[in-house]
Amino acid sequence: MCPNGYRLRLSLLGTLLSLAATACGAVTTGPTSSSPPSTDPARALPTAGAVLVTTDNPYYPLVQAAAAPMVVYGSTVAGCVVQPQTRCPGAKLHQAMLRGALFDYADLAGADMSAAELAFAGFTHATLTGANMSDTVLTAVEIQEASAKGLSLRNATLRLSSIANSDLQDADLRGLDANFGSVIGSNLRGAQMQGSNLSDTDFNGDDLRGADLTGANLANADLTGSKLDGARLVGVSFCNTLMPGGSVRSPHNGICPGQRASRTLSGSPISVPSSSPYFGAISALVYGTQVQAGTEVDGCLIQAFVTCTAANLKGADLQGGFLGYAHLDRADLEGDNFYLGSIAFGHADGAQLRNVRLGGTAAVNASFQGADFSGAKLSLANFLGARLRGARFTGADGRLSVFAGADLRGADLSNADLSKASFEGADLRGADLRGANLADATLIRADLAGAQVDGATFCDTLMPDGTVKNPTLGTCPAHRA
Numbered sequence: 001m002c003p004n005g006y007r008l009r010l011s012l013l014g015t016l017l018s019l020a021a022t023a024c025g026a027v028t029t030g031p032t033s034s035s036p037p038s039t040d041p042a043r044a045l046p047t048a049g050a051v052l053v054t055t056d057n058p059y060y061p062l063v064q065a066a067a068a069p070m071v072v073y074g075s076t077v078a079g080c081v082v083q084p085q086t087r088c089p090g091a092k093l094h095q096a097m098l099r100g101a102l103f104d105y106a107d108l109a110g111a112d113m114s115a116a117e118l119a120f121a122g123f124t125h126a127t128l129t130g131a132n133m134s135d136t137v138l139t140a141v142e143i144q145e146a147s148a149k150g151l152s153l154r155n156a157t158l159r160l161s162s163i164a165n166s167d168l169q170d171a172d173l174r175g176l177d178a179n180f181g182s183v184i185g186s187n188l189r190g191a192q193m194q195g196s197n198l199s200d201t202d203f204n205g206d207d208l209r210g211a212d213l214t215g216a217n218l219a220n221a222d223l224t225g226s227k228l229d230g231a232r233l234v235g236v237s238f239c240n241t242l243m244p245g246g247s248v249r250s251p252h253n254g255i256c257p258g259q260r261a262s263r264t265l266s267g268s269p270i271s272v273p274s275s276s277p278y279f280g281a282i283s284a285l286v287y288g289t290q291v292q293a294g295t296e297v298d299g300c301l302i303q304a305f306v307t308c309t310a311a312n313l314k315g316a317d318l319q320g321g322f323l324g325y326a327h328l329d330r331a332d333l334e335g336d337n338f339y340l341g342s343i344a345f346g347h348a349d350g351a352q353l354r355n356v357r358l359g360g361t362a363a364v365n366a367s368f369q370g371a372d373f374s375g376a377k378l379s380l381a382n383f384l385g386a387r388l389r390g391a392r393f394t395g396a397d398g399r400l401s402v403f404a405g406a407d408l409r410g411a412d413l414s415n416a417d418l419s420k421a422s423f424e425g426a427d428l429r430g431a432d433l434r435g436a437n438l439a440d441a442t443l444i445r446a447d448l449a450g451a452q453v454d455g456a457t458f459c460d461t462l463m464p465d466g467t468v469k470n471p472t473l474g475t476c477p478a479h480r481a
Helices: 020-024 060-066 279-287
Strands: 038-040 045-048 050-053 137-139 142-144 157-159 162-164 182-184 217-219 237-239 270-273 295-297 300-302
Touching: 045 279, 050 279, 060 137, 060 270, 270 279
Parallel strands: 137 157, 142 162, 162 182, 217 237
Antiparallel strands: 038 045, 050 270, 295 300
């Protein structure tokens, strides 16, 4: 295990990056003697060396926070045992140090976590009804499939964190700074969101009916597929805002006023080596170019709701492309650069995705039944609630990826690197996990009936019943497929 904590993890939604495991030595701070990154001429993205994350990079806070101590798994904080399935309703955790806490399936109803240290904490399937997280900086936090009616995030900061498939009806989000955050597929009916900063935030497939967004900043926000009936939008700042039906409101060339929150950060650049699962996505952010909405690639428009059935997009550069709700069934995307994009709520059943690069891409609630991801780079991708029945992931790099609640029945994950991946509540019945690396993975409440696990690596693996298989006080040995 990493010192001071069970494990560090985070999912990716949209442009959300996870840099949690850096506390275990994945990155170094200060000057580096690493050679400059070498690039792939076809994509102009680094393939070796190291990439520097500077203080003006939006992901710098993640790297910086990852170096801080994490709460010890199973420790007791203010009377609450920090582990999955814990029961701490009404817990008094104001200003508590809960960095890296794993609260999956925990009961924290009415808990006071205001101003707590919550970086890298996980709340998948947690009960947060009436909980208080006001005035909290939520860096790289997961709130997924959570029951959180009336949750208070008033004046909180959501730094590259994700809220997905959760019930936040009547939540208090007044003054929330969610810049570069992600809220997908969640119920926000009647939520109080006055004065919130939602710039550069993904709000795909959310129910915002009756919500009060008076004075909110929606510059460069993405509301594709969301419901806004009856929402109060007085004084809202629209600029390059992608609306529910896919149209852009108040188009603007360049950076919108107020699009980027100004934060003064101190520290030295942090070097991320090519061996890190974060290298690909960060390199894409630093060196790559985002494909613009509406760009035509081999006859297919890269935009939400598009239908490109059986399209030939092999080897295409789709970095940052938003294909939410798109239909790409049987399409060929082999070898594509699809870093930092989104296909949330999309369909790509039977698609060819061998060797595709999906680092940092959101595939929440998408369908890829029978698709082939063999050899794909999936580190930090989010397949929360995705339909992946019969899909192939042979030899894929899925480190720090999220498959919570996904349907993986009969899927082939043999020889895949799934270390630090999240499979909470996933359906893995009949799946092939032979030779897979499941070190530090979370399988709590996953269904493994009939799954083949011969030769799989279990080390600090959180099993379906909540026990830890092959715990270690150090680092798990290198995986050998």
